[in-house]
Amino acid sequence: GYAAVAEFHYLHHAPGGKAYANRAEMGARIVAAAAQSGLGLTLLPVLYAQGGCDGRALAGGQLRFGNDISGFAALLESLPALSADGVLGVAPHSLRAVPVAALAEVAALRPGGPVHIHAAEQVAEVAEVLAHLGARPVEWLLAHGADARGQMAFSRRLTRPKLLEFFVAQPRCVVALEACERYEGEEDRSEGEGVREPLLGAGEERRETR
Numbered sequence: 001g002y003a004a005v006a007e008f009h010y011l012h013h014a015p016g017g018k019a020y021a022n023r024a025e026m027g028a029r030i031v032a033a034a035a036q037s038g039l040g041l042t043l044l045p046v047l048y049a050q051g052g053c054d055g056r057a058l059a060g061g062q063l064r065f066g067n068d069i070s071g072f073a074a075l076l077e078s079l080p081a082l083s084a085d086g087v088l089g090v091a092p093h094s095l096r097a098v099p100v101a102a103l104a105e106v107a108a109l110r111p112g113g114p115v116h117i118h119a120a121e122q123v124a125e126v127a128e129v130l131a132h133l134g135a136r137p138v139e140w141l142l143a144h145g146a147d148a149r150g151q152m153a154f155s156r157r158l159t160r161p162k163l164l165e166f167f168v169a170q171p172r173c174v175v176a177l178e179a180c181e182r183y184e185g186e187e188d189r190s191e192g193e194g195v196r197e198p199l200l201g202a203g204e205e206r207r208e209t210r
Contacts, residue, residue, distance in 0.1 A: 004040030008091050008116055010048050010065045012075060017063030023071070024078035031080050041082060044091040044116045047072045047106055049098050053132035065093070069102055073109055089114030094121065095129045095137050100144075117141070139163070 007030050013019055022028060027045055034041035048065035049072075051058050058066045067075060072090075082088060092098040092106045094117060107115050120126050120137045129137045142163070 002039065004042070004085070005034070006042040006044060006114075006116070007034075008044045008046060010046030010091075010093060012045070012067060013064045015064060017058075017066060022078065023075050024080075027075070027079045031082055031086070034086065035083055040085040042087040042089060042114060043079070043082065044089045044114065045072070045075060045079075046091040046093050047098055047102075048093045049102070051097075053096055053128050055099065065097075069105055072106070076109055087114060089116060091116040094118040094125065095133065095140065096125050100133070100140075103144075142166075 009026055009030060011026050012023065020026075024045075027043060030043060031041065046065065047067055047069070048058070048062065049068055050056060051062055076088070076090070079088065088110060090106050090110045090113065092103055092115070098106065119141060126136055129135075129140065133140050135143065
């Protein structure tokens with residue numbers, strides 16, 4: 001059975017986008033459920049700020065998700081305390097739903113805490129990010145790193161051959177790649193790196209460099 005869960009949630013408002021009296025209502029219910037069940041909880045409230053890379057407004061079902069940075073920060077402050085083994089992180093939804101200029105600001109709301117992002121959830125999303133940022137989502141994220149304080153640590157464009165060189169030069173770490181980037185995984189094996197089989201959902205490959 002399971003002893004702990006990570007909860008990525010973004011239903012922060014009622015249908016139609018009407019605010020709850022408690023802006024952290026959904027998160028509070030999740031915290032209460034974890035306490036009642038005895039499950040360890042990593043809570044990952046989601047920031048969903050725009051309808052696409054072009055900054056268009058949220059519409060339809062997306063209205064339940066919406067927050068700006070200040071509203072999202074207030075939501076985090078409104079959450080009840082987690083249990084002793086609970087962890088609070090943040091989840092900028094995706095490169096489509098959060099302005100890239102705001103990513104470091106979001107991470108800085110929970111310094112040292114976990115940060116989760118839907119890197120490449122849909123084919124159309126990958127195409128939109130590629131058109132807007134000039135790189136596939138995972139490639140862009142790998143080339144724009146942040147440190148533990150949420151500050152930009154590096155920003156660079158990498159060709160596929162240079163991407164492999166970049167990995168080899170890094171200290172031991174976990175790297176997430178789209179499954180279609182399996183070529184890099186096979187190349188890493190030739191460099192003596194450990195490569196795991198795809199885990200935790202289609203469209204992603206979790207790899208640990210050793």
